[in-house]
Amino acid sequence: MSFLPLRLPQVRLPQLPSPEARATMWRSLLTFNITRIVIALVLLLYLGVSMTDNGIRTVAVNTETCVVYLLAALVFAGVGTWWKRRFVLQLGCQIALDLAVISLLYLEAGGMRSGLAVLYLFPLAGAAILAPLVLALFAASIATLFLLGESVWQLMLLQRQPPLMQAGLYGAAFFAGVLVINRLAARLIKQEELAAQRGTDLRIQQLINGIVIADVGDGILVVGDDGAVFTGNPAARGMLGLDGEAASFRLGEAPGLEPVAQAFAAWLQAPMEGAAFVTVKPYQEDAGPLRGRRDQPAHLKLRFARVDTAGVALGRSVVFMQDVSAIENQAQQLKLASMGRLTASIAHEVRNPLSAIGHATALLAEDLHGPAEMRLLKIVGDNVARVNRMVEDILQLSRKVQPNGEPLQLASFLAELKAEFCETHDLADEIVYVGDPGKSAVRFDPLHLHEVLLNLLGNAIRYASRAPASIRIFPARDAAGRTELHVQDDGPGITPEVRAHLFEPFYTTSSKGTGLGLYLARELCLNNDAKLDYEYRFDAAAAGERRASGRFVISFAQPPQAASSGGPHYI
Missing domain, CATH: 3.30.565.10 (Histidine kinase-like ATPase, C-terminal domain)
Known part of the structure; x- marks a missing residue:
């Protein structure tokens, strides 16, 4: 008896918005609340106060409704600022309040002929931008049903002729506006999330590049066409003898870095492939923007590359520097190791046989006078002299004579x-x-x-x-x-x-x-x-x-x- 493996259906969890997108949503909700406060103030002045022949008169119902609306808007703004949780719940309560207040004012002002139906666009647009599409369409349907119900109520009970066509057009406009605004907002949110993701990737790449450039052995300088140094990695600062994070300076301002400045200026006049070799001499700079000191000369190999900025910025070039002194010294030490062993025994092992060969060649020259024999003896003599000169040079290297101090x-x-x-x-x-x-x-x-x-x-x-x-x-x-x-x-x-x-x-x-x-x-x-x-x-x-x-x-x-x-x- 065998059992078939039980496969559970894969449930795809909804993708949560990024922290940047959530921050944008809360900022948008705060803007929504500020707009609500402004609208509440305008409604309070427009509907709550009326001018008569006897002076200013307040409308009790409208005034109380607008004051309550203003206080509620202030409360919602404070809650959204200090308690950034339950976004959909806060947004749903605010939209419900907007629809309720606008409906009360709409009824008090006389219905469709008052023109206050346009106020429904404010909460519906906010819902289309900030809320899911279902919630936004639900709010639009509530507003549309209210307008149609109010028109039917006037027609059936009050025996009036309300503008049913206008109420229907408003409802259609609400649904169309919600759909269009929601799609545009969704596209903008996706673009913002994509831009945020690209920005995160770019920051990570910059951090990786910073680690690689800081750890690489070659020096790297970013230089403008005028010789201004914008940045450089630690290896470049070490080769040039700069102290820490030197302030912005120009290569031509530092006498110690004049060879580098001259090589860069020559490359700008005639860009070419290959490398330039310069020597940075010992120097000490304590004044001006440059702080640096170098106690030993450095032989540098310079390579230049132009940065293609496509006209969006001033000219930039990258200078790659390599300290070839260490490479030369390493190769020299390898040869010295073998030469040191040779020097220890070269006097007896080479000079004595070499002297014998030279003496024998001189004796043969006394007896042989033919052109062919003289040519061969000359070849032997020249090579004996060459080897003897090499031996003398090698022996002289081992004599570390104290120099004259005068x-x-x-x-x-x-x-x-x-x-x-x-x-x-x-x-x-x-x-x-x-x-x-x-x-x-x-x-x-x-x-x-x-x-x-x-x-x-x-x-x-x-x-x-x-x-x-x-x-x-x-x-x-x-x-x-x-x-x-x-x-x-x-x-x-x-x-x-x-x-x-x-x-x-x-x-x-x-x-x-x-x-x-x-x-x-x-x-x-x-x-x-x-x-x-x-x-x-x-x-x-x-x-x-x-x-x-x-x-x-x-x-x-x-x-x-x-x-x-x-x-x-x-x-």
């Missing part, structure tokens, strides 16, 4: 360096331009700075056109007042792809390079509390435009007596 005068140092470099490479004196540093002094070991600049100039001479001033060395001041030394040539700039690996050990684009020159130069700068970086600066070009140009920049740690000295941005 201030170094740049004027005399750069003059001697220029003379030596031009003589070594047989260059005309006007090819290398050296800016006047004045009396600027920096804290840097002379031998270390000599090696760093020779390395940078050696790279520059390979790409420069050797025209007058094709190689430039000039000092400058950053936003924090620290002295910088720029090394620039007129050759093609370094691409962003190469820039991302420029200071990594063993990375080179030259077949004859070891990939350790720039890395060694940066390490020597760090050993002297200075910074070496390749930066993209924006220089004034022809026709008043600004174009990006790359250069190596050494940021010095100034001696105490020079750290507080001011000066122009470019000397």
Whole structure:
């Protein structure tokens, strides 16, 4: 014996209105009550008081009815304001009161000819808007039956000729008005609920976007066409060194953020795909709308995107920022880990066999004089020299020599360096331009700075056109007042792809390079509390435009007596 499962019929519960819709209904009921109070006052003045030859005379029945109606309207308004419960019950009582009062006044005024039948439209319209359709039609039927009954009563009992046609037309108008107003109100309520739901979804989406943007590692800034910063996520404030929720400011107002402002202005003039690389130098801003401080330079990768506002707002752009310094340092540390193990045994394991190979090559060169043999010996000798130079660079990295703490005068140092470099490479004196540093002094070991600049100039001479001033060395001041030394040539700039690996050990684009020159130069700068970086600066070009140009920049740690000295941005 088996039992079939008992399936109960599914009962679909009515969908309750949203909190926003309920609040709207209570506000509408309050408006309905206020309108009732105004109508009660007008009826009291119009029907309760009449002008005669002997003066003002009150109509007792009408006056009492209107006063009671006014007091009841005030009570209903108070109840609806302070006790927001039983909406349909309150609305039904109010509509019943309206119909009763209007019917009494209608009878007292003489029936259809008084014209007071139009007052029924007030409670019926309120019922059509606020009440269910059944309740609104019930109220309309009550009003219609009363008008028809009053007309029949006059016809049958009082032997009068009432306007039955007019009473019927009023009844038809009541039903038609209730249906039309109820449908329109229902549609408006649905639209309001839909708008409320969309607003809730939008607020939830905004909260989700806020969490994602606040937690994302890339910096995001919303900037106007005039450079005004409207908002930014915590990552952007951290990269720029802004303190907390900074007030609205413009990028151009902050000297420390000038590279970002220049990159954004250049993109606005010529929007293009790809990214821009800038370096935010150490700065401190305590005045004006900007509050920020940065103690270490940050190398940022900037990407720009235009917000399509379809003409409804001013131009907005989004700046995506990525701090590539951490990525570069991580890649550098990975290579240093393997290089450190190599450095420990490189003197005995590499230099001794390398010396033997070099000595054997020199002995063979004394006995072999054929062109083919000399070419092969030259290849061996060149590669031995290359490997020996790499070994020397690696060993030099492990020697952390304490730098000289005495201030170094740049004027005399750069003059001697220029003379030596031009003589070594047989260059005309006007090819290398050296800016006047004045009396600027920096804290840097002379031998270390000599090696760093020779390395940078050696790279520059390979790409420069050797025209007058094709190689430039000039000092400058950053936003924090620290002295910088720029090394620039007129050759093609370094691409962003190469820039991302420029200071990594063993990375080179030259077949004859070891990939350790720039890395060694940066390490020597760090050993002297200075910074070496390749930066993209924006220089004034022809026709008043600004174009990006790359250069190596050494940021010095100034001696105490020079750290507080001011000066122009470019000397």
